[in-house]
Amino acid sequence: MFALTDCQIFTGEQWLLDHAVVIDHGRISAVIPRGSLAPELPSHDLNGALLSAGFIDLQLNGCGGVMFNGDISEATLATMQRTSLASGTTSFLPTLITSPDADMRQAVAVTHAYMAKHANQVLGLHLEGPYTNLKRKGIHPARQIRPLDEPMLDFLCRHGDVIAKMTLAPECNQPEHIARLKAAGIMVALGHTAASYDEAMQGIAAGIGFATHLYNAMTPTGNGREPGVVGAVYDSPDIYAGIIVDGVHVHDANVRLAHKVLGSRLCLVTDATAAAGAGPELTQFDFCGTRVLVRDGQCLDEHGTLGGSSLTMVAGVRNLVERIGLPLAEALRMASLYPARAMGKDQDLGSISVGKVANLVVLNEDLSVKNTLVNGQFTE
Template identity: 45%
Template sequence: MATRIINATLPATDNGWLHNASLTIGGGKITALDFSPTPVIEQGAVDLNGARLLPGFIDTQVNGGGGVLFNDEPSLAGLRTISEAHRAFGTTGLLPTLISDDLAVMERAIAAVDKAFASGLPGILGIHLEGPFLNSERKGVHNPDKFRLIDNNALNLLCSLQHGVTLVTLAPETTTPDIIKKLRTHGVIVAAGHTAATYGQTRLALDNGVTSFTHLFNAMTPMSSREPGVVGAALEDTGSWCGIIVDGFHVHPATLRNALNAKAKGKMILVTDAMPSVGAENKRFQLNGETITAEGGRCATATGTLAGSDLDMFSAVSNTVDKLRCSWPEAGRMASQYPAEMLGLEKTYGAISCGKSADFVVLNERDQLQEVWQQGVRYTQ
């Protein structure tokens, strides 16, 4: 049975808004979209009274949520908990992210994602394997004992997901252009991260199939006057995407504003790098045998090393408006349209338009999250 939504305000293609929109939803998709010069009165419809909508958020880097770390519970039940925790903050599509681990754990995580698709669990778009093919010089909170090179067994595993998108973060200097090409041939999206690569090595990787950068500025060689590094290559390249964590801890807002100005429009995406503390009362959890504490929005080890984030996607969008001086429509695109394009899912997700999944968030007059719609199902706050 179709659902009608009336008197909604939608983001325009620029930074403005379109008023008096009506949507028809059927089969979890938007089947009709029209506008009226005046507010509409329609019996039985969901009347949003002019509230603003943004497309449902897509997060390509979610390590956990709702008290669950994907590494510790690479199962259908774990995915359900993580997905539901993040949906409460407007994330209607995500890539559960596995931090560097053994191949056996990676295999279980991939199998869990395939089970999620088979069971019809909404919100899971694929998997992000962040490592273990990284450089110990830029390990961050990853366990370097898990690091390894990509051999044939690992290559086959990385290409084994049957449903959805596979995103792999690797240090390009630890592998070869040929392996990057093979991953791309099998449909794997390759990102550079936790890398000590030079500008030249990064350019070579871009030329051979790397299309994105994992948490720009963090755990990678910085840009300097005589060596542009990974950051310089990432900002210069017009075809690749950069994930950014806008929590006020990972990168200074002024640095991010400069990066936004330097990078081609539409190529910066918001990610959370979220840990189990998001959507959970308990703000402490274990990672690699260490206790991680989320305090004041900052996740860190006892020695102060950042360990993912306590950031949710709605806060990331709100911070992008406040700290990076973006409009709500543009911040929304950074959390929906642009990541959908990065994942090659723009025909189905990332915008409020006919034929796409009925995923969107509703803002109240105080710019707070009022409700979330996922595949046409309404979840009120």
């Protein structure tokens, strides 16, 4: 049991000064005025730093030089976790893009094993594909995009405790299949889709509750007569969305527009790849058989198709403040509280309040990461 003191605390709702966060057995046991602390309680002085709930990345393909698709193993997840901590990310969804059935089964087994050993770090697997639309495949391997069959549907539903999120194209999947996935506890997301507005709304009615990398790999609002998938997302009162705020994937004005419409249902995501947190020496990597070049922070194949990003969560938070013009409090919520709510994890994560897991990030004044805590333990 110990206290974190001399810090600017952002609880997720308000800023607190001259307060302390008391941590006991990995959870927050009190948030109280500093003067109320028992004199004998050990404390860690944060020297005026900012203390927030740790960031939650709902779309992480890889980082630190590794890709989950490239090596589906616990060692890869450990590298992703270790690398993510440097950017303030204490929890994430490892993302496996369009793959053969065998790889998907392996990813489920590996994720299950890792989660059993490391609580509140990997929050579940994100399967991005293969049940998407070839017309909006992006960098996903075309040869692996296919319909969802009954054996795999049964497998996916039986592992809803491990598969946190699944991205598919609503126009390529039966509404009853979407409903079954949702009933199994899986957050069904639309993405890599060429759906019309009506097709997207049918999928949302069947159980889709999230939009993967909003604007990217989906039909835009073409004109007043064609709302597209983006229009369907904006016209739905309950759907959450992830957005990549790196200045490359989405124009700043579109980020602002999305925030005005979706508000607390808009989550910062990275869609990061091996390039994130790897340093300038990494100039290329393999993404499911495609060579991706890293140039000026962009990840592009030889045809100029975006292959994920090199974004980190803390860089995304800075971009939300400096490029988009959002208040710091809202940027922090987009990186922590809103993702926790989207995945139904906000009873344990996403803000600083009594009873929640002490997954926290300590930030310097320039919004660089000073330290993180996972399950109440400092990671450095």
